[in-house]
Amino acid sequence: MSTDAFRRLFGHDPDGEWAAPGRVNLIGEHTDYNDGFVLPIALPHATRVTARRRDDGLLRLHSTRTEGDPVELSVDELAPGGVPGWAVYPASVVWTLRRAGHEVGGADLHIASDVPSGAGLSSSAALECAVALAYRDLHKLDLDVRELALTAQQAENDFVGVPCGIMDQMASMGCEEGSALLLDTRDLTQRQVPFDLAAAGLRLLVIDTRVKHDLADGAYAQLRAGCEQAAALLGLPALRDLPTGSLTAALDRLPPELALLVRHVVTENDRVREVIGLLDAGRLAAVGPVLTAGHASLRDDFRVSCPETDLAVEVAVAAGALGARMTGGGFGGSVIALVPDGGADGVAAEVVAAFAAAGHTAPRIFSATPSAGARRLG
Ligand code: GLA
Helix, strand or coil: CCHHHHHHHCCCCCCEEEEEEEEECCCCCCCCCCCHHECCEEEEEEEEEEECCCCCCCEEEECCCHHHHHHHEEEEHHCCCCCCCHHHHHHEEEEEEHHHCCCCEEEEEEEEEECCCCCCCCCHHHHHHHHHHHHHCCCCCCCHHHHHHHHHHHHEEEEECCCCCCHHHHHHHHHCCCCCEEEECCCEEEEECCCCCCCCCCCEEEEEEECCCHHHHHHHHHHHHHHHHHHHHHCCHHHHHHHHHHHHHHHCCCHHHHHHHHHHHHHHEEEEEEHHHHHCCHHHHHHHHHHHHHHHHHHHHHHCCCCHHHHHHHHHHCCCCCCEEEEECCCCEEEEEEEEEEHHHHHHHHHHHHHHHCCCCCCEEEEEECCCCCCEEC
16 A cells, blocks of 8 residues: 555554465365365465554554444454454454564554455465564564464464464465475475476466355364364374375275265375476476366365356366366365466356356456465565
């Protein structure tokens, strides 16, 4: 936001501006809270926070997405469940930093974002990470990217109340332009994996089905609890510890509902390894069928897809996409499709037509390139 606009809103100049992006995950879905592997890229879409430090304990928040005066909160009085609406996300980060013993006070924060919300593209992680980065700089906190991502995840878990894994926050904080981020969610070791779509003559389409997903609705928590229960029944620290060779025998020992979850997680970790092998071998186009297999697993085993995401995948592949899958937590949200450069418009048109024919709300479709993670802008 311009200095003038900030001054009009808050009565003084900002100290700086920070940005953190949304993400799509290429492969490795519902693996992060099972200590497994994920492979997200950052989107060009980001949340920007213009901020000024305050030393009086007042947190004043304004967003371009809402009308009216800034929301005012006292940092001393922040409590889980006590902050309604979008303000819960920035408040959650401040609360988490203070809980960890950082003596941070208030701030004036202006928030602007072009990350679609409720679309499975990590708009909440983008907001949390942008605020975390701004607070680190404003208060000269000695926190690295990993610690900031963990702060944002704890904020989401303990203040917002969503028991998410670490993928979205690590993606928003740590992705780099031109690369996908291979993350081992057990120890947070990572590798930037070059993902050069243009050089391979490919595009990555993001199809936002406009079916709002809401991770706070309890379904996500149930899936996570199911996975943890299955690991406990198998005597494992986490499902990541079940080798593929032992999968069939393990499934026989589990109730059918849990067996389906386990099969998805184990095969999905294998798909991440397979995609990494292909990318390391420079075979980006060959990744397509692995994505489509990942979707089938999310649809049939993990059961987090919905008619709109299934239709988008089916039509995209029939129209020439090399592969497609839902991305993110599921229950709606977005689909990614890997398409040959020249075929992108045709695939998009077919998906739009199929949604119209089925009576679904028109999807929002754009192409994405791997973009930079959270950063200070000015
Ligand atoms: C959401 C969560 C992530 C991850 C994905 C599914 O995006 O925030 O931690 O679990 O769902 O892969």
